[in-house]
Amino acid sequence: MTLKDNSIPLLNGLVLAGGRSKRMGSNKDLINWHGKEQRFFAADLLKTFCQHVFISCRQDQLAHVDPAYQALTDTFLDMGPFGGILSALRSDREKAWLVVACDLPLLDEDALRFLIANRKPGKVATTYESPFDGLPEPLITIWEPKSYAVALHALGEGATCPRKVLINADTHIVKPRNPDALLNVNTPDDAATAREIMQRTKGNPPSKNNRDGYAF
Template identity: 35%
Template sequence: MTTRKNSDLIGIVLMGGNSQRMGKDKSQISYHRIPQYQYLFQLLSKYCSEVYLSCNAKQQTKIESSFPLIKDVNDNKGPLEGIKSAFNIIDKSLLTVPCDMPVINDELILQLINSRNSDLDAVCYSDTDGHINPLFAIWEESCIEELKKFKGDSPKQFLKLVRTQVLKASSEALKNINTPDELNLYLKNQG
């Protein structure tokens, strides 16, 4: 597969949550023989001119120093805080991926990239049940000013306010793992 870096697209691995339901940092779980944050960093590096890990203050000390970080301005405010924190220092479009989705792959990323349109502010996915996943998405530079004015903390609510294209993907492709039971079941099914 031939890949091309997009000079106007910055990759952001969203990993700043508390992982309360999991009981341990979800970004450190290994689905692909390396911690998930490293896997997603490598994956996004194929398509984005730069990639950053969006993290909270506690996570900073657990991440190898070779990875560029963007620390959440306000910890424990949810994933939209990670996106806002990235846009505070980056004035390019963002390709965001959450660290709790082990099935993210080249095909899904390319579909997002190929669906970009200058008339849109964002492109994201919806699963077969109609549940929108606003965190595996491209947030165009055109939405920065609206995001700065947005007072809520729901990425889904924000994407309803701007011009967003919603792509379809299977529920399995958009699976996220949030609890030890979900993790054990996923790993068992992987063989």
């Protein structure tokens, strides 16, 4: 990290769960991969690292969010994930936002810890390089406060893709140590792949005690 510790914006967490899951055929955020709905499992992961954690959702989903979790409804409508990210950045402009999608069933604490350990607060964002196409992965990214202005400018130019924002911004890109953790499950075939990986790695979970030299 390049800024003094007391000048580094604190992290809020955001789970993107407002999609309509058309390719999956059922709600991805409601899939039970780890003993609870994935949106809640992801929120629990973020709580280890973030001051406050929110579940990004549509207004019509709000009544179905467990009151033990904080919901954040979109104020930028009909923009998919970009709308959820913008809505979060608008809601608290002094915090950085650690954003994860609800369709990352293999995401774990180690992947989040490694991203945070490699965070560069002076950049617009810190993100992973996708192991599937080599491009920045916007749906597991730390969006710094300054990214709000950058994202708004992109929106004004007609862009509604968060990946394009990262490509064109001053983004710090990190190679993942465990590429499987970034597997997006968007289709039933993707889900089958995720289950295969889970079965193969069962009994060998990542250590929750390995802090990679990063103090929280």
